[in-house]
Amino acid sequence: MINIALQGAEFFAYHGFYPEEQKLGCRYLVDIEVGFVPQAAIMADELDNTVDYEKLYIIACEEMKHTRKLIETVGQGILDKIIGKYPFVKTIHVAIKKVNPPLMGKVAHSSVVISYPSAI
Template identity: 40%
Template sequence: MGTIKLKNIRTYSYHGCLLEEGKIGSDYSVDLEVKTDLQQSSISDDLKDTVDYVLLNRIVVEEMAIRSHLLEHVVQRIITRSLKEIPSIWCIKTAVSKLNPPIDGDVEAVSIEMEQSRN
């Protein structure tokens, strides 16, 4: 087994419950971690034997472009799509952080992290 991590995927997206968040948007950071079997790819040196992190990045960017009120909803979409499109993933953990959220206080980020294993 092994782990593939994509750290700090940056997007400008339009998530949030406030009307203004849907209009002006905000900066986001996404971390993604997948568990998969890396044994074959470590021997073959062939992309077809591993999880393509370019595809993982594309899934994140495309799902972040779809507006949601809650970060939980975005995270679940990323997880569901990744498991559907990449059968070799057996566990995925995803965190989405809204940077400088519009809340009363000096808060660097708010984050939602979820993990799911394949049934």
């Protein structure tokens, strides 16, 4: 099995349950890890034989542009798009961190992790 990962992809987006969050926006960090068994010889040195991390970044970019109330929904959207693009993947972990969430005290980030296959 091969794992491909992006760590700390940074976005400014407008997710949040409260209207103020959707208006003001916030900084987010996205981590994506995808595990797969290569469909062809990896030694062929061809991008088509692997998961392209640039495409993972583009998928995250597209999903972060769609304002949602819950970062869980954003994470699930990223996961679903990865499965659609790479149906041969065996595992996916998407973590989204909301940096400095608007709470009554100082918090580095809130986060959600969505995994495939689901443990449920």
